Amino acid sequence: MNRARRRKDFFRTAGTWASAGLSVLVLISVFVFVFSRGISTFSFDMLTDNYWATNYLLDIENGEANDFVPPAATDEEKYFSRKFGFSLVDDIDKENNRLMVVESMSALSPLHEGIIATAGSDQGKTHPVPLGARVRRIDYTNINGEARSAGILGQDSSAAKTIERLEIEAVSINGLFYQTTGGGIRGSIISTLMLIGLTLLFALPLGVSSAIYLHEIAPRNRLTSWIRAAVEMLAGVPSIIFGLMGVSMLFRITSLFGINTQSILLGSMTMTIMLLPLIMRQTEEALIVVPASLRMASLSLGASTTQTIFRVILPNALPGILSATLLSISRIIGESAALIFTMGTAISDNPKISQGATSLAVHIWTVMAGEQPNFELATAISLLILVMVLILNLTVKLLTYRINRKWQV
Amino acid sequence: MAAFKVENINLWYDDNQALIDVSLDIPGNQVTAFIGPSGCGKSTLLRCFNRMNDLLPNTRIEGNIIMQDGREISDPSVDVVKLRTEVGMVFQSPNPFPMSVYDNVAYGLRCQGIKNKKQLNTTVEYSLRQAALWDEVKDSLQRNALKLSGGQQQRLCIARAIALEPNVLLMDEPTSALDPIATAKIEDLMQSLKRMYTIIIVTHSMSQAARISDQTAFFLLGKLIEVGPTTEIFQLPKDKRTEDYISGKFG
Numbered sequence: 191m192n193r194a195r196r197r198k199d200f201f202r203t204a205g206t207w208a209s210a211g212l213s214v215l216v217l218i219s220v221f222v223f224v225f226s227r228g229i230s231t232f233s234f235d236m237l238t239d240n241y242w243a244t245n246y247l248l249d250i251e252n253g254e255a256n257d258f259v260p261p262a263a264t265d266e267e268k269y270f271s272r273k274f275g276f277s278l279v280d281d282i283d284k285e286n287n288r289l290m291v292v293e294s295m296s297a298l299s300p301l302h303e304g305i306i307a308t309a310g311s312d313q314g315k316t317h318p319v320p321l322g323a324r325v326r327r328i329d330y331t332n333i334n335g336e337a338r339s340a341g342i343l344g345q346d347s348s349a350a351k352t353i354e355r356l357e358i359e360a361v362s363i364n365g366l367f368y369q370t371t372g373g374g375i376r377g378s379i380i381s382t383l384m385l386i387g388l389t390l391l392f393a394l395p396l397g398v399s400s401a402i403y404l405h406e407i408a409p410r411n412r413l414t415s416w417i418r419a420a421v422e423m424l425a426g427v428p429s430i431i432f433g434l435m436g437v438s439m440l441f442r443i444t445s446l447f448g449i450n451t452q453s454i455l456l457g458s459m460t461m462t463i464m465l466l467p468l469i470m471r472q473t474e475e476a477l478i479v480v481p482a483s484l485r486m487a488s489l490s491l492g493a494s495t496t497q498t499i500f501r502v503i504l505p506n507a508l509p510g511i512l513s514a515t516l517l518s519i520s521r522i523i524g525e526s527a528a529l530i531f532t533m534g535t536a537i538s539d540n541p542k543i544s545q546g547a548t549s550l551a552v553h554i555w556t557v558m559a560g561e562q563p564n565f566e567l568a569t570a571i572s573l574l575i576l577v578m579v580l581i582l583n584l585t586v587k588l589l590t591y592r593i594n595r596k597w598q599v
Numbered sequence: 600m601a602a603f604k605v606e607n608i609n610l611w612y613d614d615n616q617a618l619i620d621v622s623l624d625i626p627g628n629q630v631t632a633f634i635g636p637s638g639c640g641k642s643t644l645l646r647c648f649n650r651m652n653d654l655l656p657n658t659r660i661e662g663n664i665i666m667q668d669g670r671e672i673s674d675p676s677v678d679v680v681k682l683r684t685e686v687g688m689v690f691q692s693p694n695p696f697p698m699s700v701y702d703n704v705a706y707g708l709r710c711q712g713i714k715n716k717k718q719l720n721t722t723v724e725y726s727l728r729q730a731a732l733w734d735e736v737k738d739s740l741q742r743n744a745l746k747l748s749g750g751q752q753q754r755l756c757i758a759r760a761i762a763l764e765p766n767v768l769l770m771d772e773p774t775s776a777l778d779p780i781a782t783a784k785i786e787d788l789m790q791s792l793k794r795m796y797t798i799i800i801v802t803h804s805m806s807q808a809a810r811i812s813d814q815t816a817f818f819l820l821g822k823l824i825e826v827g828p829t830t831e832i833f834q835l836p837k838d839k840r841t842e843d844y845i846s847g848k849f850g
Contacts (some may be wrong), residue, residue, distance in 0.1 A: 410656070483694040487756070490649060491707035492684035492763060501710070502696055 221576070228573030231566040237375020237574075240539040241553075245326075248304035248317060253330075253363040258296045261367035263412060268293050274363055275299035278325065278349035289324045290349045292368075293296070300363060307365065329365035329424050330356060337489045343367065347496060373564075375571060377539040381454055381547035385533070386522050388543065389465065390515060396462065397469030398511055406499050425467035433528030436460030440532070452546040457533035461522055468521065469514045476510020477503060479593065509593045513586040519556040520582040523575055526551040535559070550575055602627040602665070602767055602797040603648060605701040608662035610643060610652070617643045620662075625814075627667070627766075630789060630798045632812035632829065634805060636849065641801045645769050648672070648799065649686040650679050667766065677775040684711070687760030687796075690774040693752035695744035695759070700727075700736050703744045703755055707763040722762050730758035731788050750781025761796075768792065770800040774807065786811050800821040805845060808831065809833050819842045 191199075219427050258275035270277040275296030281289050294303055301319040306312045319325075327343035338344070338359065346352040356363070408414045437452070440459045449455060480503050488498040526549075534546030535556045541547035548556055557564040603625040610618040618640045625631050633641035646652045647664060650672065664672040672682070678748055684707065695703050704723045713719065723740070727733040730756040736747070753773060760768060770789075774782040789798055789811050802808050808815050809829060816826040817838075825832060825841045836842040843849060 481694070482690065483690060484696060486651065486654075486690065487694045487696065487759075488706070488710075489654065490651060490683055490688040490690075491710065491759065492680050493707070493710040494680050497710050501706070506697060 203299065223432055224569055224572045224576055227566070228569035228571075229575070231570035232573055235371070236374050236567075236570060237379065238376050240370065240372060241374055241537045242375055242539055243369045243372030245308075246304075246317065246323075246370075247307045248319065248366045248368075249307045250300050250303055250363055250365055250483050252303055252306065255361055256298070256300075258299070258434075261294055261296075262515055269349045270294075271353050271356050273357060273360060274301070278353060280349045281324075283324075288347065289326075290342065290352060292319060292323045292325060293323055293363035295319070301366065304366060310548070319368060320370075322371060323368040324371065325352075325366065325368045327367040328352065328356065329367075330360035330363045332359045333361055335361075337364070340366075344573075373445050373567060375550065375553060375574075376570075377537060377541055378548050378550050378553040381533075381538065381541035382523060382549040384454050384541060384543060384547075385458050385461065385529075386519055386560040388454065389461040389522055390518065392458060393464040393465045393469055393518065394511075394515060397514070398473050400466075401470045401473035402478065402499060402504070405474050406503065407495070417482035421467045421470055425461075425471070428527075428532075429464060429525060430527040432460055432464045435463075436528060436532040447544075449544045452532055454533060454541060454543045454545070454547055457529050457549075460532045461525065461526050464528060465518045465521060469518060472514030472517065473507065473511050476507035476514075479510065480506045509589050513589045516582045516586050516589075520579045523549070523578055523582075524551060525549070526555055530555060601625060603667075603672075604663075604665040605644070605647075606663040606665065608647060608660065608664065610640075610647070610661075611659045612655070613657045617821055618647075621818075621821075621823045623816055623823060623826045625767075625797065625799060627797045628725060628793060628795075628809055629813040630793050630800060631814045631816065632808035633799065633801045633816050633818060634803075634808050634844075635818035635824075636822075636844070637803075640821040641816075641818045642771055644818070645771055645772065648767065648769055649683050649688055651688070653679065666673075684763045685765050686767045687763060687765035687772065689753070689756050689760055689773045691772045693749055693756055695747070695752050695755050697743065697745050699741045699742040700744050700747070700755060700757075704758050704762050706759060711763075726758040726762040729761050729792065730754045731784065731791075732758055748781070750777050750784060753781070753785060754788065755778060757785075757792075765796065767797045768800065770798065770809050771785060772801050772803060775803060782807075805833075805847075817844065819844070 206595065253274070255273035256275065257272075258272050260270040260277070261273065268277045269281050276299050277291045277293045277295075278291045282292050283289055292301070298340060302318045304319055306315050306317050325341055327339050327341040329337060329339050332338050340346050340352045340355045340360075344352075346355060404414060404418060436456055436459065440456055443459070444453060444456045447455070484502050484506070485498060488502045489495070493501065529549055529552050533552065536546055537546060537553060537556055538545065538547040550571055554568045554575075557571075558568050601624040605621060605623050605625070608618050608621045609616065621640075621644060633645065635641050643652065647660065652660065653657050660673065666672055666677075670677060696706060698706075701723055704726050705719045706717060708722060724733060724737075732751060733753060736742070736755075744752065747755060753776075757768070757773075772784060774785050777785065786807065791801070792798060793813075800808075800812065812829045814826065815832040816831045817824045817832065817840075819840055825836060825838045827837075832841065833845060836845060
């Protein structure tokens, strides 16, 4: 080898190395970014909490002052009320508003005796104040029998001042107003699951059946090759166009069922159309892998074509269909554009099929699109989505590996 | 009594003529061997007997095959699905379904709609006994058939075909993927099966044809060159080409 050739080879090889390195670097930095930003906000509470904070206005009966013993280890940040047996700490929320949080409660504290005072179906039910409640106001009676308020809505700017006022003035507490934390993604997780379930319910039978028809039953003529080409092209259509089609065309179908808003049903129907090419393609790949000798064997034993498909070919294509399902799920989890149109962007804590809701990906869009983008929550959700998609894709890889091994005799 | 009378069969794949004017009788309860070099049309003719050629696109067949009951095999009144239960087939390489041994043998019956557990059990045992496989698998009927050895798999495929109680067994080079011991077992099996079934076997092995068949047909380039009792074909071939092939001058 002469030097010119050696140099040329070196540059070419270096080019491939650099390109591969670059893509690995980008991938790693995406992960590092999402993990480092998201992990601090990510918590189990986030998964189970509602997004919207709920207000509770409680009446407290038998709220007379008593003598409670503070818990053994009280540090300086916690302020304990000896009269009413609870402690408060200061905190700030994501919008930098001051707030006070119930940190501990004695067993006999009157705060366990709350009764919901807000008009509604829950009015009159007992509702103990939970730990972590963001106390806004505490209503009390002073020594002269006058009703007074303590807390942030009662001009006390901190936990220390609130407790101090109660300890000096209060004879009994009569009521309490608090907010739940909120900021959770429980609703979006549920609506994502509903979306996945409904979409698979529509898309799997449709996609698998049409793949079977195209691959096993249909004659190989111009029409079927046209259908095939059309399906392939469908896979390349940007998802926002599907979303547009969803709101304009599929909306008429959902309104036949009396659903006249954006809804999870509409979203899942749109996703169904988007996923058909994927499912058909994956299923067909799985059908191709089934050895022709099994088809021959089945037919030679007097099985009809349909029996052959359902008894031999389909069971053997099952792992492929399963990986199509998993890939579909990760597509549904990751989709946003089409869902913004068809499911809306209003976060719902109690999603219903006939109503709008956000999937996890759209939840990110919503919290970032507001006037005060909630970057921490957005990255925490991204982390969740990333982990889910990663797990799904690894499972697909594993399945594909096992299918390939099965037929290597 | 002839199981099949083949009359002037011509067959084309697209524009290639694979069989040219073939006529012969297949005697019942005997082993008929089809021999000849690769591409001579012997497997193609075999597939005519259960109409597996129907499955290949662009295939055209002329001529008749008359069945034992006098009907023509490609007659519209012949139900091809039923025909294949009467004419069983064993393929070149063992192709059991990736399910249990039991399910493999019961497959054909279940496709016929037979669900009776007792009947299935009886038939599965009978067929596996017939295929000389029962003693080896009777304790592991629920085992995946793909875990059996190649020879066992091929005998399973024979049992699977026998389960439907066919009249005829077509065997397309059934031992070409097997070792000599497994081959010997299959050959013994054929000797005992011919009492009950008409067997047509395609083989590349001249010695196998000589050992097991009663009648031999020699094919060359789509034509039937010579057919007759095996001893005559191998000892006193009438045609020069048959003699050359048998003595190994080409092949």
